[in-house]
Amino acid sequence: MASVTPPGLAYEVTHDLAAHRFTARVQGHLALLEYQLKRRRMVITHTEVPDAIGGRGIAGELTRVALRWARDNKYKVVPACAYAEAFFERHEEFHDLLA
Known part of the structure; x- marks a missing residue:
């Protein structure tokens, strides 16, 4: 598992490669972005931010971190959830990352 603290943010985004998800724990609530890897493609399947911490750009930050990881690892991306x-x-x- 790797953690990344986005500049200027008070929380960490953690990447659990084995579970295929990026997470952020904010004020005790877990926000997440889930994905699948298929033939050099990252398929973003689900993004979720609890209402209690919504409206703070957390889903956007999870997505940015995930997309940077995809770019660094030469994956194309399929946005399969409405948020993505x-x-x-x-x-x-x-x-440029779109499959």
Whole structure:
């Protein structure tokens, strides 16, 4: 498991490669992004942030960290959950990763 503290944030994003997920624990609540790896593709299947910590950009940060990992490891990305699809629509800087 690897942890990354995004600049300027008060929480860590942890990558559990064996479980295929990125997580952040904020004020005792667990936010997560789950994915599958298939033939050099990262398929983002689920993103979840509890209501108690919603509206703080946590899902976006989980997605950014996941996409940077995909880029660093030469994976293309399939946004298979609604949040990931919407994220790609708003962030052209990651379009090169789309499968």
